[in-house]
Amino acid sequence: MTLIVNCPTCDKKVQWQSENQYRPFCSERCKLIDLGDWADESHKISQPLQTETELSEEMLDKLEEQFLQHNKFFVEPE
Template sequence: MSTKVSCPTCQTEVVWNAQSEYRPFCSKRCQLIDLGEWSMENHKITSPLQQDYQLSELDKQKLIEEAEAMLAQNQDSFFKD
């Protein structure tokens, strides 16, 4: 028995198997339409904001120092081909 799903773009029924090249989409066209929707930010995955999460000044300084150390470590190779 084959699993069938609806194409997220046009709702056409699609058989979910290895031969379905564009699954869960029915075609390359529907796949590209969906990609365009994501790129235009019409589709989003959101999560609740964590309003009570705040870094202390010490934590902020530590993160800045770590970032600066990483940049200094990679600075010589960053601009080379």
């Protein structure tokens, strides 16, 4: 059974298959329209900050270390 979803841009029905290179979009046009909306900041992921604990320098250093381990392209070559 093939999953059918609605294109986020035009609402057209789209089959969710690996052959569909634009999924969840129906076409490259709809994909680019959506990308433009994100670049234009028409789309946003917003959620109130949930910081009950204050971040210490030690916590920030640990987070930065973890980030750099998983994102090697930010590390300067030696």
